[in-house]
Amino acid sequence: xxxxxxxxxxxxxxxxxxxxxxxxxxxxxxxxxxxxxxxxxxxxxxxxxxxxxxxxxxxxxxxxxxxxxxxxxxxxxxxxxxxxxxxxxxxxxxxxx
Numbered sequence: 001x002x003x004x005x006x007x008x009x010x011x012x013x014x015x016x017x018x019x020x021x022x023x024x025x026x027x028x029x030x031x032x033x034x035x036x037x038x039x040x041x042x043x044x045x046x047x048x049x050x051x052x053x054x055x056x057x058x059x060x061x062x063x064x065x066x067x068x069x070x071x072x073x074x075x076x077x078x079x080x081x082x083x084x085x086x087x088x089x090x091x092x093x094x095x096x097x
Contacts, residue, residue: 001056001057001058001059001085002036002054002055002056002057002085002086002087002088003054003055003057003060003063003083003084003085003086004052004053004054004055004083004084004085004086005051005052005053005054005055005063005067005081005082005083006041006050006051006052006081006082006083007050007051007052007053007067007072007073007077007078007080007081007082008041008049008050008078008079008080008081009048009049009050009051009077009078009079010076010077010078010079011079013077013078013079014047014048016075016076016077017048017072017077019075020071020072020075020077023071024070024071024072026071027069027070027071031066031069033056034055034056034057034066035053035054035055035056036054036055036056036088037053037054038051038052038053038054039051039052040052050078051072051078053067053070054086054088055067060083060085063083064083067081067083
């Protein structure tokens with residue numbers, strides 16, 4: 001099952017995000033089999049203001065465990081996070097029935 005993490009950075013989080021990014025990328029690589037896609041949300045100037053990660057996990061608890069292990073989360077970058085079930089309807093230009 002898929003779960004989407006929507007995580008909003010702290011207002012003062014840009015420097016912390018930059019500092020923690022190498023560890024975050026290592027985390028993404030190490031967990032690539034459990035991640036459908038991921039990337040930053042951007043503000044009007046193109047600067048990161050949060051993250052979206054879609055996890056492949058057997059249940060919500062497993063997705064929460066994956067999200068908590070992200071170095072961004074461990075560093076306290078996020079002011080607010082939400083995890084909910086997610087279903088892909090369009091992928092690579094193809095609409096699922």
